[in-house]
Amino acid sequence: MSCCGTTPDHEDMNAVARLVAGRLGAFLKTLRDNGFAVGLSEGQDAAAVMSAGYADKPGLLRSAFKHLLSARKSEWDRFDGLFDAFWLGKRVRSRSLVAGATARANSPSLKSLRDANAGQPEPHGATDQIPSDETPRDAGGEGLREGASRVESISDTDFRKLADPDQVALAHEAAARLARAMRTRLTRRDQLRRKGERLDLRRTIHRNISHGGVPIALVHRRRKHKPLRLVVLLDASGSMSPYTAVFLRFIHGVLDAFHEAEAFLFHTRLAYVSDAMKEKDAARALDRLSMMAQGAGGGTRIGESLQTFNRWHAPRVIHSRTCVMIVSDGYDTGDPALLGREMAQLSRRCRRIVWLNPMLGWDGYAPEARGIKAALPFVDLYAPAHTLSSLAALEPYLARL
Amino acid sequence: MKARDDIAQSLSACGYIADGELATAITLMQLLRRPLLLEGEAGVGKTEVAKALACVHGTELIRLQCYEGLDQSSALYEWNYQRQLLAIEAHRGQPDTIEDQIFSEKYLLERPLLAAIRRATPPVLLIDEIDRADDEFEAFLLELLSDFQVSIPELGTIKAISIPHVVLTSNGTRELSDALRRRCLYHYVDYPDVDREARIILARIDGASAQLALQIARLIDSLRKEELRKVPGVAETLDWAAALVGLDVRDLKDQPEMVHDTLMCLLKTHEDRARITREVTARLLGKVA
Numbered sequence: 112m113s114c115c116g117t118t119p120d121h122e123d124m125n126a127v128a129r130l131v132a133g134r135l136g137a138f139l140k141t142l143r144d145n146g147f148a149v150g151l152s153e154g155q156d157a158a159a160v161m162s163a164g165y166a167d168k169p170g171l172l173r174s175a176f177k178h179l180l181s182a183r184k185s186e187w188d189r190f191d192g193l194f195d196a197f198w199l200g201k202r203v204r205s206r207s208l209v210a211g212a213t214a215r216a217n218s219p220s221l222k223s224l225r226d227a228n229a230g231q232p233e234p235h236g237a238t239d240q241i242p243s244d245e246t247p248r249d250a251g252g253e254g255l256r257e258g259a260s261r262v263e264s265i266s267d268t269d270f271r272k273l274a275d276p277d278q279v280a281l282a283h284e285a286a287a288r289l290a291r292a293m294r295t296r297l298t299r300r301d302q303l304r305r306k307g308e309r310l311d312l313r314r315t316i317h318r319n320i321s322h323g324g325v326p327i328a329l330v331h332r333r334r335k336h337k338p339l340r341l342v343v344l345l346d347a348s349g350s351m352s353p354y355t356a357v358f359l360r361f362i363h364g365v366l367d368a369f370h371e372a373e374a375f376l377f378h379t380r381l382a383y384v385s386d387a388m389k390e391k392d393a394a395r396a397l398d399r400l401s402m403m404a405q406g407a408g409g410g411t412r413i414g415e416s417l418q419t420f421n422r423w424h425a426p427r428v429i430h431s432r433t434c435v436m437i438v439s440d441g442y443d444t445g446d447p448a449l450l451g452r453e454m455a456q457l458s459r460r461c462r463r464i465v466w467l468n469p470m471l472g473w474d475g476y477a478p479e480a481r482g483i484k485a486a487l488p489f490v491d492l493y494a495p496a497h498t499l500s501s502l503a504a505l506e507p508y509l510a511r512l
Numbered sequence: 513m514k515a516r517d518d519i520a521q522s523l524s525a526c527g528y529i530a531d532g533e534l535a536t537a538i539t540l541m542q543l544l545r546r547p548l549l550l551e552g553e554a555g556v557g558k559t560e561v562a563k564a565l566a567c568v569h570g571t572e573l574i575r576l577q578c579y580e581g582l583d584q585s586s587a588l589y590e591w592n593y594q595r596q597l598l599a600i601e602a603h604r605g606q607p608d609t610i611e612d613q614i615f616s617e618k619y620l621l622e623r624p625l626l627a628a629i630r631r632a633t634p635p636v637l638l639i640d641e642i643d644r645a646d647d648e649f650e651a652f653l654l655e656l657l658s659d660f661q662v663s664i665p666e667l668g669t670i671k672a673i674s675i676p677h678v679v680l681t682s683n684g685t686r687e688l689s690d691a692l693r694r695r696c697l698y699h700y701v702d703y704p705d706v707d708r709e710a711r712i713i714l715a716r717i718d719g720a721s722a723q724l725a726l727q728i729a730r731l732i733d734s735l736r737k738e739e740l741r742k743v744p745g746v747a748e749t750l751d752w753a754a755a756l757v758g759l760d761v762r763d764l765k766d767q768p769e770m771v772h773d774t775l776m777c778l779l780k781t782h783e784d785r786a787r788i789t790r791e792v793t794a795r796l797l798g799k800v801a
Contacts (some may be wrong), residue, residue, distance in 0.1 A: 146697060156544050156546070158546065160542070163543055174536040174537075177698055178533070178548075179544070182690070182693035182698050183551070183693065183698070184551060184684075186698075187698060312591075312594070312597075313591070315593075316593065326597075341568075430645075431646065459684055460687055
């Protein structure tokens, strides 16, 4: 280590090496405490870098360590501050020394998110403004029921008013049709590939061994079949209660038709309900579910529920052909910044995010809730879902997935 | 550090204007023999890094473009079955040594990954848009990148003759696995700052004056701060600069009409085009001076 001005003798050198190794170890631990995934091999390489002549040039060493020890954008952005604080004793804002969530609040992506929100235009030309003297919960109550009752046909009846078993059956049917439309959508690449189906010679030869190698039976290369997967996150909070029952039926229909579908309920916390949903007997499934949905009715913590989802469930249930469908009115009692952050993470993982909002279909509703505003930039389709016809209107979109 | 300055210089000789950090990353690639993972928005010049690296080392660039459904037979190797069948036909009735023959080098089709480890001089292997490939392929790649050897059942294990310089790029459409990230050096490629972008224009576009390059870079910089759906990348900048030079524009402020009309080189969606009105262009031009 060439860290000292004078030429040290052998013993001094060893002492210096031990000291540096100790400091390096402590630095790696600091990084781990801050959520960096730093393993043994990185430690060895870091030591190699130091002894390759980087040790006495802090600027270079920082840059080298940054490439070696950070692995994603969020770490890349925080690295310099951590390095300076540890090695150069620079005072950095205490925030960047704290792991994870708080430090990320400073990241430029979130800043741009906030900026974007500031000028967020109203989607879907929702008309007028929400009456200012009503709380959001009240908006779900009386005034709007009038609007729905003017409509006669079943398919345009607000779900809250569906009581008759026939109508419920119709809703179920619509859900099943929707599910069929979404089940297997070929990507453009798949379609192209199917046109020019190639021979699988390896298999062809194997198949024709009994014919003495003369290729009589041809085997074509099979397309890897990867069906679209649907993950439904259903808001079961108080403000959604008029809709919960019908949406539970809708989801049951969807799960029935989809081979690959998962469902979650959330209110103040997240519950995994696929198993309960896959019960063949609809009535029993709904029974089990309404038990799970109990305790709902309080506030909605969409951000925290999504965090739980991203942390514990997403790696398992999401692959590259996953559409995540969130059914919620977006009234969030949690931190909107958290919701935005988790939505951003979710949108990176899956192919599409569809947000169905029953309230969107009401006249005079605008997405004023802070929660929904934070989430909207990451939503690919934001659509109303308060009647059968609004659900049916989703079909063409989902067919393009 | 000499090696690092050398690399920065050779990169610029190859037409790639790198910042100091990228030069460090490339030095480290050689020191630690690790692949380099480049992440960043589309159009910031990630793929260019690999091309420049091949130019610096004076070696071949082998590119593997990833897509959903990419499998081993199109990435690693495949047997040339047609020729094998022909050989079998040709040798019909002769002593049965044919089996050894048809599973030999002669009938092996190299795909990019196998090609990359069998070159005498280490090539640059560009694995482009790794985030588009499936998880399974990513896992397979992990094994190859750590051992640099491949086993082909009929031939046995093929060890790398030379370890290629591996560059992976990702746009972040899918979260990559921690295992892959941990094996790589990480570099986040950002849009260049005004100064660097001006130098890129000068290096790439013949006939651009320093003043024009700086004006273009400044305008692009403020354009990127507007709310756009598709932020123009470096490739778009170069297109636009080439267009302006071709149209004989010497000074942006003299020809605001021309500037506005050529913005189609930069704005690639209808919405963005509608958002940047003549007034906005005029405002942006005001900042250029």
